[in-house]
Amino acid sequence: MTPEFAPSTDAPAxxxxxxxxxxxxxxxxxxxxxxxxxRWVVPLLLSLLVSLAFVYTFSRRVGWExxxxxTLETNPRTENLSLEQRRQIVEQQLPLVSAFGYAGxxxxxxxxxxxxxxxxxxxxxxxFGAQLLFRQMFALTCxxxxxxxxxxxxxxxxxxxxxxxxxxxxxxxxxxxxAYLDPQATPKWLVAVASSLDLFSIxxxxxxxxxxxxxxxxxxxxxxxxAVLAVWVLxxxxxxxxxxxx
Numbered sequence: 163m164t165p166e167f168a169p170s171t172d173a174p175a176x177x178x179x180x181x182x183x184x185x186x187x188x189x190x191x192x193x194x195x196x197x198x199x200x201r202w203v204v205p206l207l208l209s210l211l212v213s214l215a216f217v218y219t220f221s222r223r224v225g226w227e228x229x230x231x232x233t234l235e236t237n238p239r240t241e242n243l244s245l246e247q248r249r250q251i252v253e254q255q256l257p258l259v260s261a262f263g264y265a266g267x268x269x270x271x272x273x274x275x276x277x278x279x280x281x282x283x284x285x286x287x288x289x290f291g292a293q294l295l296f297r298q299m300f301a302l303t304c305x306x307x308x309x310x311x312x313x314x315x316x317x318x319x320x321x322x323x324x325x326x327x328x329x330x331x332x333x334x335x336x337x338x339x340x341a342y343l344d345p346q347a348t349p350k351w352l353v354a355v356a357s358s359l360d361l362f363s364i365x366x367x368x369x370x371x372x373x374x375x376x377x378x379x380x381x382x383x384x385x386x387x388x389a390v391l392a393v394w395v396l397x398x399x400x401x402x403x404x405x406x407x408x
Contacts, residue, residue, distance in 0.1 A: 178204050185305050189372055193302060197377035200301035205308055206275060212314040213267035216334075219318050224326045226259045227252060271307075278393070279303040282370065285389045292378040302373035309365040313337070337361040350405040358398045367394055 176184060176195040182205070184192035220226075230252045234243065243251075279300040286292035286299070317334030333341035340357030348356075371387035 175199060181305070182208075182308070185308050185369070189369055190376055192305065193369075193373040193376040196301050196305055196373065197298050200295075200297045202275075202297075202301040202304040205304040206271065209271040209275075209304070209307055209311045210268065212311040213271050214264070216314045216318055217263045217267040219321055220329075220331065221260065221263070223321045224329050224331070226256055226263065228326060229331055230255055230259060275300065275303050275307060278370075281393050282374065282389060285393065286374055286378070286381060286386070290381055290385050290389065292374065292381040294374065294378055294381075298377050299374075302377060303370065306366055306369040306373050309362045309369065313362040333357060335362075338363075351402040354401045354405045355398055358394075358401065363394070367391065 176192070178201075181192050181195060184195075220229075231248065234248050234251060279296065279302075282303070283294055283296055283299040286294055313335055320334055321329055330336075330341070336342075338357050338360035340353045340355075340359070343353055343356055345353055367387070367390050371383060371390045374386040374389065375381050375383040
């Protein structure tokens with residue numbers, strides 16, 4: 163069966179610069195062009211570069227040593243350790259944390275886009291019969307993730323506006339509810355849930371739903387939004403469960 167597409171390839175193609183701009187200012191037009199011509203290299207590369215720039219700036223401006231010390235201070239399992247014991251842990255973990263920081267930045271953008279695309283494609287096609295193609299869903303996801311790149315740039319800016327000791331890697335821009343909870347008095351799982359209620363996450367959810375609805379005639383915006391929200395709720399639940407159990 164040939165998939166049914168809502169966008170028409172007869173419409174004039176957008177340049178890459180026009181696409182990137184339209185994702186923020188005219189997303190329906192952008193996603194119509196993306197679904198018809200599913201290119202993904204540029205948005206994925208932008209997300210990757212911003213992630214690497216964020217980690218590099220954090221390493222230079224704030225430092226992983228400060229991050230580890232703050233983590234040990236707020237962790238109930240280590241907050242009672244002596245200063246010397248904490249110092250030993252920091253010295254042991256510092257090379258690994260720094261390496262994993264860059265590896266996570268390099269692989270995280272690609273891996274998350276692949277996983278989210280695959281899960282959303284399964285839900286859209288199996289549950290709602292959207293008949294989307296993976297290359298479409300992957301391109302829509304890469305462009306839909308662009309608000310996260312904007313959040314990364316704002317995070318870099320905040321590193322220079324704040325004193326290094328006041329910068330929180332878990333909440334770099336403070337656009338979520340979790341940033342205003344006391345991490346020592348609030349259960350970690352609740353902080354994880356509250357931190358997921360983020361302005362940029364909501365923006366991404368709305369863009370992904372619009373992209374899916376624009377790409378398929380069989381998928382209304384309401385159904386697309388339900389699909390994206392279901393995946394997001396599952397992710398938040400798994401994250402909260404991890405903190406609750408470990």
